[in-house]
Amino acid sequence: MDLVKHTGGCHCGAVRFEVLSSPDLHVFQCNCSICTKKQNHHFIVPKNHFTLLQGSDNLTTYTFNTHVAKHTFCKTCGVQSFYTPRSNPDGYGVAPHCLDPVTVRSVTVETFCGEKWEESMQAHKSIRDMSKSATETQLTETK
Template identity: 90%
Template structure:
């Protein structure tokens, strides 16, 4: 495990997350991930710390309202969010500071058929 740090574009939101330097990242095809071109990795809540910017975050939800899409009110960047698949986990891949990631393995997840995909997916459920 290594400590990764990251944040939004303007610097108002900063976080740290403990995870492997070798990231297992998901490419989801659900409607919001497709529009945002979002890739994500999942870590348990106890390995994520928001260092600053709570007051600068706003949240978007839709459909089941389980996923919490948080983003910076100033620059609009989503540094992390709470996914529907793992509501006790956090996702924060694209806003990590350089220097701590050694490799990235990308796995596709069919978010267009979310319920069906979650039933058969072998790794995502156990990541948080």
């Protein structure tokens, strides 16, 4: 899979990041309680494909329920441009609408039933692997 370097950030510009991902984004639209309220559409990447360029001191985090998901947002403008998802705590969920548009070729949206989170995670065949690098996925498949 060809990866490109996307850049993006929050509304006020205090938080900036870069992320390696396909130019063709696979975005999740979740209907859990917080994703519904925030319209949190996101694509998942491995931690080592994400770099915070600026603004670590301008980030704050909200957690609830299991406290696994870390909903990180800018203290100034309130925009969540990325977060640590419960489904993939070893990666990041990145908001495609917070990317600079130059490197995005296409966006495919998949609905995820967060209202029935446990059942949906069991039924989904690939979501947990989305936060693994290609090397990690290949090693897992050969075991």
